[in-house]
Amino acid sequence: MSPIKEQQLPQPPSKLKPTLTLVLILLAIWLSAIKADVRISEFFLSFGNMWELIAQMFPPNWAYFDNIVVPMLETLRMAVVGTTIGAIISVPIALFSASNLIQTRWIHYPVRFVLNLIRTVPELLLAAIFVAIFGLGPLPGILAISLFSVGIIAKLTYESIEAIDKGPLEAMTAVGANKIQWIVFAVIPQVAAYFISYVLYTFEVNVRAAAILGLVGAGGIGLYYDHTLGFLEYDKTNMIIIFTLVVVLIIDYISTKLREKLL
């Protein structure tokens, strides 16, 4: 091969960067495995345990259904109330953090910062803290769900407020509308459908979350997971799991259908 021909060929892109990335990822995984003390052999050794556990879960204890209807209703109640409170609080917060409504930076930057902070703390941690403050029961669960919902709903809503059509806003300013009229007649009609859709979506998330909040003592069905597993009553655990799955699937289905209709 002559040197001239070699020059005409395009050089393949350097393989150094992808290789380095791959090495870094593998290193991260290897170090993680050491840190978390994970051994594949352990997994295969415990395979028998897993099979035993599954075998004990069947058949599910259908009679236990009567005992868990009330806690399941409590779970749903926590999700409904928590989401509603969160949604109501989100409205002013979303309006204040939308940069096209409030032009002063020192209002919406701090508000957004707080929203970001709320979203970094998982619901269960919030619930554990509220249980320490308010004691056992559904109340700390509702508060945790409310606070977490504010984090999600307010963020999604202010983003869609910022994306609205400016035309109606300018038209209203031109005819001399005040700030309240401006929001009621130009902003809300444009974002209402999105807002309701976000609330429904958050409700779906919250039903799943509420189902486990009981693990830290915050009411609902979650408490029963711990109890039945602790007393080795796996057939009852299985009943709770099946019931939770059915309820979550039904709510997801209804909520998805409603959201499709809204948008």
Add this chain to the structure above:
Amino acid sequence: MSSTTIPTKPKKRVFLRWIVGILLAFIYIWAFSGVPMEGFKETAGQVSKAIMSGLFHPDWDYVYLPEGEDLLRGLLDTLAIAVLGTFISAFLCIPFAFWAANNMTKGVALTGVGKFMLSFIRTFPELVMALLFIKVVGPGSFAGVLALGLHSIGMLGKLFSEEIENIDLGPSEALTATGASRMQTLWFAVIPQVLPGFLSYTLYRFEINLRAATILGIIGAGGIGTPLIFALQSRDWERVGVILLGIIVMVSIVDVISGYLRKKVV
């Protein structure tokens, strides 16, 4: 101004709206009537004050203890659980994703089964999975890794399969025309197209898993949650404060880095 010039409001399905309204009202009456209002403990104010002061005067000594269980080690453990859990699910979900993608699997029924399996896995709470795995492999990080790994398959598999459904079929047809085998088509036409999407979704799921990993310790599946629940139970608010700060800082840093990488990948 005569009234005839005003256009009448659209009268669409008033009846349906009434039904929805009444249903909603019933749900709300039921939900709010059951909220216990006497649930406030007398100590609530005092405890919240203690938590606030704990948050503002964190126990900085806990950040690094030379002899063992400290904040940095707990956070590293949490990070390790999230990395491994994400890695496992990113691998395991690939066959599910191809199964659930309607342009890779022949027959609507088969695709439907794949999609159903994924949504079934998704609805299973990761904490319940962690509780089950604790029964199987004992308490510790390994149970957490398995729970996250299994639970994430549901969401990653769904996102991956949507990515596969969106690919351009031109390259794979061209390869088939030149006589490439099924494996070769997959390797040279499908994988290069879906890889950036896969990486981006994996990073996104990693962010979610990190948050989930911080709570696994509450039920005994490793990570920072364990010292947190102990600190909460022993009312050691300074320590609760420093752990919460640690979680917030770690999650925020990881979110920023991962967001930057995701923008670069896609």
